[in-house]
Amino acid sequence: MTTIVLAIVIGFAFGFVLDRVGASNPSVIGRMLNLTNLNLAKSILLAIGVGSVLMFAGQMLGLVDVGHMSVKAAYVGVFLGGLLLGAGWALAGFCPGTAVVALGAGRRDAVFYVAGGLLGAAAYMVTYPAWKASGLLDDIAGGKVTLGTVPGSKFDGLTGLPGDILGIVLGLGFIALAFALPERIVHRPAGQPQPAE
Amino acid sequence: MTLNWKAGGLLLGLVFFAAVLLVKPIGVSTQFVILDGIIADAVSPDLVTQTDGGYTSGNAYLAKSHGKYAKSVANPLNYSFVFVIAMIAGGFASVMARGGFGSGDSRIPALWAANFGSSPVKRYAAAFVGGFVVLYGARLAGGCTSGHMMSGMMQTALSGYIFAAGAFLAAVPVALMLYRKEG
Known part of the structure; x- marks a missing residue:
């Protein structure tokens, strides 16, 4: 039970702070990635x-x-998956965590993102054996x-x-x-x- | 409103530290798989089955690593899943404290509108496609911005650096191409 309480407390804090650094706003993500406003990148580097x-x-x-x-x-798939994630991140302005926060913050586009994400994750679940067989997950x-x-x-x-x-x-x-x-x-x-x- | 980068980065770093101090490093994208599994298992209850020592599934991905994901699907009240649900509440509380829904840049993102106009359909389609590509990529990579990039690089994990290289190598050129005007 303690772990569930910790999940609620730390998850809540993470969601709250992600919203406060602007990460739940796709414009802030887009301005970071097109290199016109790097304040969020500075926050992330400092946090790490x-x-x-x-x-x-x-x-x-x-x-x-x-x-x-x-x-x-x-494994090689980490890099390939990173490339895919990066392209989608720039297009949508959300990564999985910030979309979840944006959902709580009432953004309608986040609803579509999460729906697309659930479908994308399901597509991976179905195609996983082919990736496994390719050796790219070794x-x-x-x-x-x-x-x-x-x-x-x-x-x-x-x-x-x-x-x-x-x-x-x-x-x-x-x-x-x-x-x-x-x-x-x-x-x-x-x-x-x-x-x- | 939005915190300056120093205060925001410090708070975010403290949250990441608290997570690894008290439980384990933060991660999010696996929970998309878990929710998919919960939905699919509700539709077709044979998807996840109990074994002598744990759980397994007819889906090879849910069954991998000794049914680790299958177990979470069967028991949604676990740390990682509840963590992500609590993030939604955190986002909600933050937005309420800064003026509620609809305040500021909350419908069509300003940067998107400056480059692609304010058609909601176009924006929602981009968000849907982006979500699909991001989660497919995150599952292929075994983690996302939270788990690989932040938690991973914080722990000096080699995989975190490989992931960050791939993510920024794609994200920056795509963003430079898409967002040519400031907004």
Whole structure:
């Protein structure tokens, strides 16, 4: 039962904050991806960095259970799926999580996105045996690996570098990148004026 | 209203940290499969079946990894599924606190309208097609922006970096092509 309470509390917080950083708004996603407003990218980089530093520092201090880590496998399909996801992300302006939040925020386009998403997931469920047979789901570079070797972790390291220290260094790197990234890279002409909403 | 990037990023990072501290890293896209499974199992109850040690399914995807997904379909009141339902509530609470439905850019996204006009049908069709492609891709990749990119890169997972490379390599050119005007 405790885990269900945690699911409600953390899920609620995640949905709330995603809306507050603007991620549930497809215009904000589109402006990030066409490089005209990178504030959301800065938020995401900072979040990854903060999460990484806290998690690995917590592990080193013995405050965070290393067993809570869950590393996904690396295989060619990760890259191919990433390409597909990226194209759809740019077209719709939603990723799966932000669409769920947008649904709660009353966006009608999110309803269509989620319906399309359920159909897309079902299409994958049906075509999964063909992907499996193609070998594109087979592990590469050790499969479920972290970049360094995290002490006490059940996941192997791609390198023998100390994974917790590497995690903190990379986390600080993400934070530095968040600050270094300009707010805008590309300028575009203004679109047609829109009626007030 | 929208938080500045520093406050927003810090809060988002704290949520990701809280998740891995208390339970496990955040992920979303699997739950689209679980909901599909719940719907399909309601229509055709033989889809997911109980075995001696757990659950399995006639669908190879639900049956993979010793019926992990089949088990979640049979028991929807599990952490990951409830988590995603709670995200809907979080989005609802946030929008209510910032002025309710219909405030600001809430119908046709401004950027979309500036480039493609304000026809709802066109926008809804794009959202539907985008949703299909994103979830198909996310399942092929084994995760989405939350699970692979954020949770994955935060844990220094190799797969997270591979996923992020693929996602941005497609997303940025497509967005540059689609959204030529600012809105």
